[in-house]
Amino acid sequence: MYAIMWVLSSFCFVVEGGHGLNSSLGILWQACPGGARILRVFGDSPCPALPVQIEGFPVVEIGPYCFAQNQRSQPADARFWSVDGRGPAAYPHPIAGDFVQGVTLPAGVRALHNAAFYNCRKLEWLCAGSALESVGSDLFTNCRALDRFILDAAPDAPTGLKKLVAAVSADIGAVFSPGGAVQAKVFYPEYFEFLDENTPAHIFNHSIEGEGYRYRQCFDGSVLRFAEYDAAFPQACVGESEKKLCRIALDRLCTPFALLPEAQGIYSAYLAAHAASAAAPLIARHDTESLQLVLKLADEESRRQIALACSQSGWSEGAALTLGGQRPRRQKTYDFDDL
Structure with missing residues (x-):
């Protein structure tokens, strides 16, 4: 039963032309370069699948504080659109704050603006396509339940994963699931950054604690380098907890995309022990x-x-x-x- 629930909550799908699981969504939006920017989402589903296009404009951006509990003032050119054609009065409930559990972005989304998910404390997952290029600051501030990013893309394809995991210093997983078929899973452990002041000289030293930072650098541009990711495991064994190391090894062995024999042996030996x-x-x-x-x-x-x-x-x-x-x-x- 648990496995079925996990698959349903993690399944990444796209709503094409207003059809799909979320048949009752209200959207506040505005035109932006290249398409539409979603400013606010209304409805009764805690796991909305956002539309691919609005009034013929492809959805390419998620606006600032879009899913945050406290609504910011909206621009004068903001317009309302709904899947079923009803007006704003039919959609009094914003999908925001602690109500949000998961969000499926359209495949064409290129930008997530500042604080788009600010204080979404029950947000567990975010599904995105391969087009993501830009993320703002404070994107996932106080999203303490955030557990995984789901990429509707092949594991060796360019994606926005590097920018997403860079926005989260806590433990976070990533699942490559093109078309809903899981092909690879990886885990990024937590890391911490410190600024230590040398008082007499007023010089600040930047230090990083935790192997999670090293794992987050294993990219060639926007493509995950699995060999480099796997090569970080022996060093992680020095400082990371047994629980986190087991998750790293298990995710790679269960979905061994581009897993070399040497790395497979190291992971297997660790799990055996x-x-x-x-x-x-x-x-x-x-x-x-x-x-x-x-x-x-x-x-x-x-x-x-x-x-x-x-x-x-x-x-x-x-x-x-x-x-x-x-x-x-x-x-x-x-x-x-x-x-």
């Missing part, structure tokens, strides 16, 4: 597929620990899977000389 820890979040969300991968690497003692954790959580299917997949014990043999 930390199988019980790697299994903990999988048990919590009843992720059978990922658990099977961990079990293939786990030794007998780790399997016992995982089976016990499954039983304690009440997940009988996981416990049965763990015990049923145990390696057969070597049978003892006897001959008449032993009797």
Whole structure:
């Protein structure tokens, strides 16, 4: 059940010409260079899929504070449009603030302006296409529930992922899911930046703590370099937590896009040595597929620990899977000389 809910909440789709899952959306918008800029969204869905075009204008920008709770004054040229043709009175409820859980952007969106998701504390995911080129400041300020970016693009295609993960210093995942088919998953751990003042000289030293910053640099322009990303893992093992390292390794092994044999061996060895820890979040969300991968690497003692954790959580299917997949014990043999 959990897996089904995750897929539904993560599925990236596009609403073409006003048709799709969000059949009741009101949009405040204005014309901008190259198309339309969405200023405010109204409706009853916490997971809106924004339209590809409005009145013939392709949607290319999301305006400042678009989904923020506190509405800013709107420009004089702002216009209202709705999927079903009704007027503003039919859409009194803004999709904003803590009401927002996920947003699917049109594939053609090129810019996210300042604070577009400011104080959206329950925002869990954002789905974008490959056209994203520019993001503003304070884009995800106080978006504490934000867990993943979903890219409707191939893993080796240019995307706006580098700019998106640069806007979030907290833990964040990324899923490449063109057409809804997951092809690759990566995880970016948290990092911190500090400014230390040398008081006598009034010189500020910029320091960075956490391997998440290094991972966020693994791009060639706007294309993710998987080999460079994988090469950062040994250094991450020095300072990152076991939980985060397990997630990095598991995401890459479960979706091994452009995964070289050497990196595959390093990830597999780490999960084999930390199988019980790697299994903990999988048990919590009843992720059978990922658990099977961990079990293939786990030794007998780790399997016992995982089976016990499954039983304690009440997940009988996981416990049965763990015990049923145990390696057969070597049978003892006897001959008449032993009797």
